[in-house]
Amino acid sequence: MAKLKNPRGLEDSQVMKMSYWKILSILLLVYTVTGGFLMEVPRLAIVNETIRSLYFHVPMWFGMVVMFLTSTLYAVRYLKKPGAYFDIISVEFANTGLIFGFLGIVTGMIWANYTWGTPWHGDPKQNGAAVALLIYCAYFVLRGSLENSEQRARLSAVYNIFAFAAMIPLIFIIPRLTSSMHPGSGGNPGFNTYDLDRNMRMVFYPAVIGWILLGVWIATVRIRLRNIEDKILELEYEKNH
Amino acid sequence: MKELFLLQVRLEIRKKSVVISLVLYLLSLVFINYVSLGPLNVSSLPGVWSAVFWLTLLSTVVNTIAKSFTAERSGASIYLYSLVDPAELIISKILYGFLLCGGICAAGFLFFATLLSNPIQDMPLFALTLVLASFGFSASLSLLAAIAAKTNNGSVIMAVLSFPVVIGILLMAIKVTKNCIDGLERSASVDELVTLGAINLLVSAVSYLLFPYIWRS
Numbered sequence: 001m002a003k004l005k006n007p008r009g010l011e012d013s014q015v016m017k018m019s020y021w022k023i024l025s026i027l028l029l030v031y032t033v034t035g036g037f038l039m040e041v042p043r044l045a046i047v048n049e050t051i052r053s054l055y056f057h058v059p060m061w062f063g064m065v066v067m068f069l070t071s072t073l074y075a076v077r078y079l080k081k082p083g084a085y086f087d088i089i090s091v092e093f094a095n096t097g098l099i100f101g102f103l104g105i106v107t108g109m110i111w112a113n114y115t116w117g118t119p120w121h122g123d124p125k126q127n128g129a130a131v132a133l134l135i136y137c138a139y140f141v142l143r144g145s146l147e148n149s150e151q152r153a154r155l156s157a158v159y160n161i162f163a164f165a166a167m168i169p170l171i172f173i174i175p176r177l178t179s180s181m182h183p184g185s186g187g188n189p190g191f192n193t194y195d196l197d198r199n200m201r202m203v204f205y206p207a208v209i210g211w212i213l214l215g216v217w218i219a220t221v222r223i224r225l226r227n228i229e230d231k232i233l234e235l236e237y238e239k240n241h
Numbered sequence: 242m243k244e245l246f247l248l249q250v251r252l253e254i255r256k257k258s259v260v261i262s263l264v265l266y267l268l269s270l271v272f273i274n275y276v277s278l279g280p281l282n283v284s285s286l287p288g289v290w291s292a293v294f295w296l297t298l299l300s301t302v303v304n305t306i307a308k309s310f311t312a313e314r315s316g317a318s319i320y321l322y323s324l325v326d327p328a329e330l331i332i333s334k335i336l337y338g339f340l341l342c343g344g345i346c347a348a349g350f351l352f353f354a355t356l357l358s359n360p361i362q363d364m365p366l367f368a369l370t371l372v373l374a375s376f377g378f379s380a381s382l383s384l385l386a387a388i389a390a391k392t393n394n395g396s397v398i399m400a401v402l403s404f405p406v407v408i409g410i411l412l413m414a415i416k417v418t419k420n421c422i423d424g425l426e427r428s429a430s431v432d433e434l435v436t437l438g439a440i441n442l443l444v445s446a447v448s449y450l451l452f453p454y455i456w457r458s
Contacts, residue, residue: 079451079454131405131408134404134405135405135406138401138402138405141398141401142388142392142398142401142402145392145393145394145398146391146392147393151391154454154455155388155391155455157454158384158388158451158454158455159385159388159402161447161451162384162385162406162444162447162448162451163402163405163406165443165444165447166381166405166406166409166440166443166444166447167405168443169409169436169439169440169443170408170409173436173439174409174412174413174436
């Protein structure tokens with residue numbers, strides 16, 4: 001993310017560069033969609049063909065956690081060295097994380113409707129995900145209710161870190177204690193215990209990387225947009241005064 | 242720090258109306274529960290008793306802690322707090338909040354036992370849960386109260402910010418309480434209690450680290 005280091009360089013930030021990782025993201029996602037729909041999957045009872053949702057549903061959670069984690073890390077950097085730039089990065093990663101979380105919930109509900117019978121099952125992981133979304137919605141409500149921009153950045157950074165810390169037990173520890181209808185529960189809920197066969201892994205891992213890269217891409221585009229908007233405001237202010 | 246803690250206790254006792262209003266708030270909530278759940282014979286439904294008990298406590302506690310910073314926006318206390326170290330201030334706030342929450346939990350249980358019923362079989366374990374949960378509430382809500390006090394619609398923001406954060410504590414407490422009602426063996430609740438303790442440690446450590454950044458303004 002070398003590009004992000006240039007706070008006010010409009011020339012650099014106006015030009016959208018086609019870096020290698022963006023090309024990689026496109027290629028991986030094209031592969032995910034074609035491979036995900038066409039390649040051989042294990043025939044399991046009940047799950048049947050819906051097992052293909054794995055390539056779209058599960059990477060959303062990986063993406064969400066990565067986005068929220070990045071957002072929190074930039075909140076820490078903001079508190080250490082206040083500057084509007086870190087605040088913008090933190091907000092936009094939280095925004096992207098919310099989109100991923102929302103898509104994860106929706107794809108999960110569609111999948112659950114076919115395999116578990118109802119879209120919402122009160123499963124501990126569903127609830128944990130809902131709480132994660134609530135926390136970041138509250139984050140945006142908090143930002144909306146503070147007028148001073150410096151205070152808004154600082155208080156929301158504090159809430160971001162605090163809420164992320166409070167979220168850790170909820171989405172990483174409690175689901176391991178309680179039984180769940182998700183695969184691999186009653187132990188490690190990560191993907192290692194999924195009984196993925198070799199074919200599925202060949203699509204699943206690239207899918208995870210592809211979706212995460214796409215998330216970073218969305219966030220950087222939005223950050224660039226915000227920087228340009230700020231720059232325009234600044235120029236207009238200078239012109240009028 | 243000890244002085245700060247004592248000062249808050251003294252201030253609170255001087256403002257008797259606040260304490261009385263809290264007790265009344267709690268009592269009315271329990272009474273509403275009694276009126277709405279009375280016909281259901283709650284003692285035969287352990288899950289309901291436990292959930293209603295903790296929800297009542299939650300709303301009382303959120304309201305209590307929410308005012309721990311709003312009351313100090315004006316007046317001489319601002320001057321006082323400009324003299325002390327913010328880390329000491331948050332510790333004394335958390336400890337004082339712990340005292341208040343503990344009192345509310347005890348009073349809430351008393352009201353519940355008299356008006357609804359007392360289905361708890363394992364009292365010592367239940368008391369431990371109350372203590373752990375009060376500390377958790379106090380540690381997590383004090384920092385959020387300081388944030389909410391800076392906004393212009395503090396009480397709504399306080400609720401929005403705090404509910405997702407305390408869900409973890411609430412889930413664990415409800416579960417252990419249900420175990421206490423069912424009279425399960427204590428080994429069945431160890432996991433939950435350890436998690437509750439871990440949440441407490443985590444939340445108070447993070448509050449301690451982050452509070453100076455809020456206090457700077």
